[in-house]
Amino acid sequence: MVEELMSPGTRTCAGCGAVLAARLVLKATGKDVIICESTGCMEVTSTQYPTTAWKVPWIHVLFENPASVAAGVKAALEAQSNDHTQVIAYGGDGGIVDIGFGAVSGALERNDDIMIITYDNEAYANTGVQRSGATPFGASATTTPAGLESIGKKQWKKNIPMIAVAHGSKYVATASIGYPQDLMNKVKKAMKVKGTRYLHIHTPCPVGWGFDSSETIQIAKLAVQTGMWMLYEIEDGKFKMTMKPELKPVDEYLKMQKRFKHLKDDTIKIIQDHIDKTWKELDNLEKSGVNLRTIL
Amino acid sequence: MVRKLMEGSEFVSEAVRLCRPDLVSAYPITPQTHIVESLAKLKADGKIDAKFLEVESEFSAMSSVVGAVAACSRAFTATSSQGLALMHEVLFAASGLRLPVVMIVANRALSAPINIWNDHSDTMAERDSGWIQLYAENIQEVIDTLIQAYRIAEDNRVLLPVMVCMDGFILTHTIEPADLPDQKEVDEFLPKYKPTHAVLDPERPMTLGPFAYPEPYFELRKELSKAVDDSKEVISEVNDKFAKKFGRKYGNGLIEEYKNDRKIAIIGLGSVCGTLREVVDKRKDTGLVKIKCYRPLPKEDLNKALKRKKIVIVLEKAVAIGLGSGPVFAEIRDLLYSVKERPKIINAIAGLGGVDIRIKDVNALIDESKNMKDGEVRWLKS
Numbered sequence: 281m282v283e284e285l286m287s288p289g290t291r292t293c294a295g296c297g298a299v300l301a302a303r304l305v306l307k308a309t310g311k312d313v314i315i316c317e318s319t320g321c322m323e324v325t326s327t328q329y330p331t332t333a334w335k336v337p338w339i340h341v342l343f344e345n346p347a348s349v350a351a352g353v354k355a356a357l358e359a360q361s362n363d364h365t366q367v368i369a370y371g372g373d374g375g376i377v378d379i380g381f382g383a384v385s386g387a388l389e390r391n392d393d394i395m396i397i398t399y400d401n402e403a404y405a406n407t408g409v410q411r412s413g414a415t416p417f418g419a420s421a422t423t424t425p426a427g428l429e430s431i432g433k434k435q436w437k438k439n440i441p442m443i444a445v446a447h448g449s450k451y452v453a454t455a456s457i458g459y460p461q462d463l464m465n466k467v468k469k470a471m472k473v474k475g476t477r478y479l480h481i482h483t484p485c486p487v488g489w490g491f492d493s494s495e496t497i498q499i500a501k502l503a504v505q506t507g508m509w510m511l512y513e514i515e516d517g518k519f520k521m522t523m524k525p526e527l528k529p530v531d532e533y534l535k536m537q538k539r540f541k542h543l544k545d546d547t548i549k550i551i552q553d554h555i556d557k558t559w560k561e562l563d564n565l566e567k568s569g570v571n572l573r574t575i576l
Numbered sequence: 577m578v579r580k581l582m583e584g585s586e587f588v589s590e591a592v593r594l595c596r597p598d599l600v601s602a603y604p605i606t607p608q609t610h611i612v613e614s615l616a617k618l619k620a621d622g623k624i625d626a627k628f629l630e631v632e633s634e635f636s637a638m639s640s641v642v643g644a645v646a647a648c649s650r651a652f653t654a655t656s657s658q659g660l661a662l663m664h665e666v667l668f669a670a671s672g673l674r675l676p677v678v679m680i681v682a683n684r685a686l687s688a689p690i691n692i693w694n695d696h697s698d699t700m701a702e703r704d705s706g707w708i709q710l711y712a713e714n715i716q717e718v719i720d721t722l723i724q725a726y727r728i729a730e731d732n733r734v735l736l737p738v739m740v741c742m743d744g745f746i747l748t749h750t751i752e753p754a755d756l757p758d759q760k761e762v763d764e765f766l767p768k769y770k771p772t773h774a775v776l777d778p779e780r781p782m783t784l785g786p787f788a789y790p791e792p793y794f795e796l797r798k799e800l801s802k803a804v805d806d807s808k809e810v811i812s813e814v815n816d817k818f819a820k821k822f823g824r825k826y827g828n829g830l831i832e833e834y835k836n837d838r839k840i841a842i843i844g845l846g847s848v849c850g851t852l853r854e855v856v857d858k859r860k861d862t863g864l865v866k867i868k869c870y871r872p873l874p875k876e877d878l879n880k881a882l883k884r885k886k887i888v889i890v891l892e893k894a895v896a897i898g899l900g901s902g903p904v905f906a907e908i909r910d911l912l913y914s915v916k917e918r919p920k921i922i923n924a925i926a927g928l929g930g931v932d933i934r935i936k937d938v939n940a941l942i943d944e945s946k947n948m949k950d951g952e953v954r955w956l957k958s
Binding site: 311312313314316323324327328329330332334335336337338339340341342344345347348349350351352353355356357358359360365382383385386389390392 | 598639644645665
């Protein structure tokens with residue numbers, strides 16, 4: 281039995297996907313790790329002073345700087361001749377994908393020896409579910425609400441994993457809390473690589489997305505099974521799908537969530553077409569054997 | 577100890593080397609650039625052991641040194657003006673986390689309009705950030721203050737970040753002779769940083785930077801404020817210990833009085849004190865009170881140095897916009913409020929954006945001060 285390094289009783293909402301991601305990541309890393317966390321859901325719910333849920337060293341400085349804090353921590357460890365402790369910059373899609381992206385890009389470009397992990401709940405959930413760069417097309421968020429003249433968010437999800445590869449990262453992967461073994465395997469694999477590694481974890485949010493707290497895992501799995509979230513890894517530039525389900529119609533996923541309830545058939549078709557196209561392109565990419573680190 | 581002739585920025589890089597940081601992380605900005613370039617050269621030539629991070633912004637520079645100090649290392653960064661403004665958010669976190677980060681600020685005006693020359697707008701804007709602020713008059717004082725800064729910051733009774741302020745160009749780009757202490761002596765003066773209050777170490781798991789509800793937040797801010805106030809004692813003590821070891825002393829480490837037995841006192845911070853010494857030397861009515869430590873404000877020492885004066889002139893290179901005066905003036909006036917027969921106090925805002933502060937202008941100001949109204953603010957421009 282792997283030791284639990286995340287205490288039970290955090291103040292997350294019932295059915296929170298993000299806290300599950302944190303727990304699984306720590307199961308994979310073990311104790312020899314330092315977490316540098318961004319401001320966000322996980323930070324406020326797990327560290328209410330003077331209590332903490334973290335049984336590993338953990339620091340939160342600000343919203344937009346976990347990657348540069350982690351770079352500093354790693355530099356200190358190197359100076360102290362510690363070559364074993366894993367340093368992880370950990371944040372939500374707000375902290376990593378948007379406001380903290382400058383620091384993420386800086387770390388990736390310098391190839392600082394850290395792992396960067398996004399727990400992606402596809403909105404600024406902590407401040408009341410405003411849209412983020414990772415919010416999917418068509419989702420209603422509190423700053424892009426659906427309405428008579430609005431389909432919700434008008435842009436597609438920002439693709440940070442590919443942006444990480446374009447920086448030359450030697451290990452990039454996507455994961456989902458719906459597939460815990462795959463997630464932990466990817467963390468373990470990332471730990472063996474030197475340089476900046478990037479892991480993007482899909483973490484459904486019952487409150488933000490509008491589904492019952494008992495359905496978190498089901499939703500997470502369905503995202504992968506419909507192609508709304510694709511599981512892959514890019515090792516040394518080589519792209520590989522790590523899960524290739526027979527894709528279910530995206531409607532099955534969308535209809536379970538309040539954030540997509542307003543979508544009409546024509547918009548759902550746009551989403552379905554986008555998935556089909558992306559799926560095909562990624563399949564071609566995998567078969568081609570093209571090295572993304574070389575061409576990007 | 578060796579006497580050398582070098583540019584101020586080169587001296588800073590040598591002083592940094594003597595302090596043995598584990599990490600140097602900085603983003604270049606005029607007029608701090610020569611400091612990072614000199615350090616990079618030392619690194620390229622194998623003369624400094626520190627790790628270097630060529631960060632993509634000042635925001636990340638400060639964030640990374642915060643990370644390194646939390647991971648039990650000593651770290652160094654330097655910035656200026658807009659760079660310091662970009663660090664603003666991290667500054668408050670560094671002090672709130674009680675991490676003894678040390679930084680050099682090459683003082684420079686803030687935009688807009690953009691201007692690369694010296695004044696104190698940048699550091700004055702950070703006076704409430706919970707950092708200790710020490711201002712240096714010349715290059716020797718920068719070297720000595722930097723070495724002292726680590727000792728002050730890392731003292732168990734302090735555990736606060738320190739910014740050492742040196743005037744951009746005037747000190748960073750000037751070639752001056754100065755004494756560079758020996759490594760052995762600095763090592764003796766500056767023991768290794770071994771924290772217990774805030775550490776990132778898998779052997780001692782600790783949560784740093786948690787979320788706090790109103791009551792604990794209130795208490796922690798009160799404690800931080802008190803810690804900054806209480807650091808005065810250690811700053812003075814370190815000044816004394818430094819004097820014993822290296823033979824140089826800067827007043828009591830908080831303020832420095834020069835010929836301050838006269839009816840008029842002129843107050844200054846940083847390199848302008850060199851000009852003010854010249855002024856004072858040629859007059860019989862005016863003495864100098866130099867504020868070396870601006871945060872914490874050495875209220876008792878200033879009160880003692882100023883209370884029997886006829887006139888106090890605060891000459892400063894910053895303006896508190898909306899207050900109509902300089903920030904230092906407002907604070908000095910505040911602390912003299914309780915003095916029974918308080919002196920007339922006037923303010924000169926000078927040198928903004930690098931405007932020269934000339935001896936004859938200061939003399940004219942002192943002459944006119946006798947006819948100026950209490951509280952009057954003069955914009956001193958040649």
